[in-house]
Amino acid sequence: MYLGSHVSFDSKEQLLKSVKECISYGANTFMFYTGAPQNTMRSAINDELTYKAYELMKENNINLEKVICHAPYIVNLANDLDPSKYDFSINFLKNEVSRLETLGIKYLVLHPGSSVGIEKYHALDNIINGLNNILYQNCNVVILLETMSGKGTELGTNLEEIKYIIDNIKEKNNIGVCLDTCHLNDSGIDISKFDDYLDLFDKEIGIDKIKCIHINDSKNNIGDHKDRHENFGFGTIGFDNLINIIYNPRLNNIPKILETPYVGENKEYPPYKFEIEMIKNKEFNSNLINDIINYYK
Numbered sequence: 001m002y003l004g005s006h007v008s009f010d011s012k013e014q015l016l017k018s019v020k021e022c023i024s025y026g027a028n029t030f031m032f033y034t035g036a037p038q039n040t041m042r043s044a045i046n047d048e049l050t051y052k053a054y055e056l057m058k059e060n061n062i063n064l065e066k067v068i069c070h071a072p073y074i075v076n077l078a079n080d081l082d083p084s085k086y087d088f089s090i091n092f093l094k095n096e097v098s099r100l101e102t103l104g105i106k107y108l109v110l111h112p113g114s115s116v117g118i119e120k121y122h123a124l125d126n127i128i129n130g131l132n133n134i135l136y137q138n139c140n141v142v143i144l145l146e147t148m149s150g151k152g153t154e155l156g157t158n159l160e161e162i163k164y165i166i167d168n169i170k171e172k173n174n175i176g177v178c179l180d181t182c183h184l185n186d187s188g189i190d191i192s193k194f195d196d197y198l199d200l201f202d203k204e205i206g207i208d209k210i211k212c213i214h215i216n217d218s219k220n221n222i223g224d225h226k227d228r229h230e231n232f233g234f235g236t237i238g239f240d241n242l243i244n245i246i247y248n249p250r251l252n253n254i255p256k257i258l259e260t261p262y263v264g265e266n267k268e269y270p271p272y273k274f275e276i277e278m279i280k281n282k283e284f285n286s287n288l289i290n291d292i293i294n295y296y297k
């Protein structure tokens with residue numbers, strides 16, 4: 001099983017910092033942003049730090065091929081009303097792909113985009129055009145379209161939209177999907193019937209396209225189109241439904257990544273070490289939040 005969480009990556013230690021944080025949570029994989037999630041400022045990759053990170057990964061049985069990178073939220077391939085912004089998103093992602101090739105990282109999770117004021121199929125075609133511009137033959141990176149909750153004008157909120165994008169990508173080996181359980185719930189999928197969703201996904205797109213799963217509980221009800229993550233087992237999806245996904249044999253080799261919220265008065269404590277422990281024990285700990293606060297404070 002590949003289980004981990006979102007971790008940080010900074011300009012000082014880069015991937016080495018991410019690996020250290022992953023190990024501190026007892027995880028065997030992780031997801032990082034190459035800089036701040038909310039901006040596009042990025043520094044050059046330092047190979048020496050990358051080699052140190054590889055060494056530490058080897059010692060701790062962390063498989064480089066299962067490590068995930070997430071593109072910043074602000075890149076939007078869907079809207080081209082301002083052509084300079086659209087071009088900026090394409091160029092940023094071209095550079096991001098090249099940074100990942102330097103780092104040896106295979107998977108890049110991307111929010112498909114928001115249409116904001118343009119017609120849906122025009123926006124989907126912008127995404128397709130952008131991706132076909134970014135991906136090239138023999139590219140080592142696979143872009144994973146994340147399933148979205150449908151907040152605002154988000155696209156990629158149902159299988160029809162995801163399928164339409166994938167069907168029109170030229171480099172079929174370089175496109176995949178990242179499921180997010182909170183987003184699926186908020187988009188209208190009943191997570192307690194996850195095998196039905198997987199059957200449909202397999203029929204429409206092919207289950208082999210799923211390369212990553214974000215395991216989050218949700219603060220909102222099915223179909224609310226909200227996107228507010230909750231700690232594992234503390235939301236409307238619940239512990240048993242999330243555990244069933246993590247241990248579903250159809251999803252065996254797919255990395256499962258926690259993006260659950262930090263806890264404490266100022267949201268200063270990461271929950272991941274304790275959530276991972278709870279997942280491995282398969283037993284709900286109703287005192288989890290207090291345990292985390294007591295451990296870190």
Ligand code: FE
Pocket residue numbers: 070109111146
């Ligand atoms: Fe995301």
Ligand code: FE
Pocket residue numbers: 146180214259
């Ligand atoms: Fe996510």
Ligand code: ZN
Pocket residue numbers: 180182183227228229
């Ligand atoms: Zn989210």
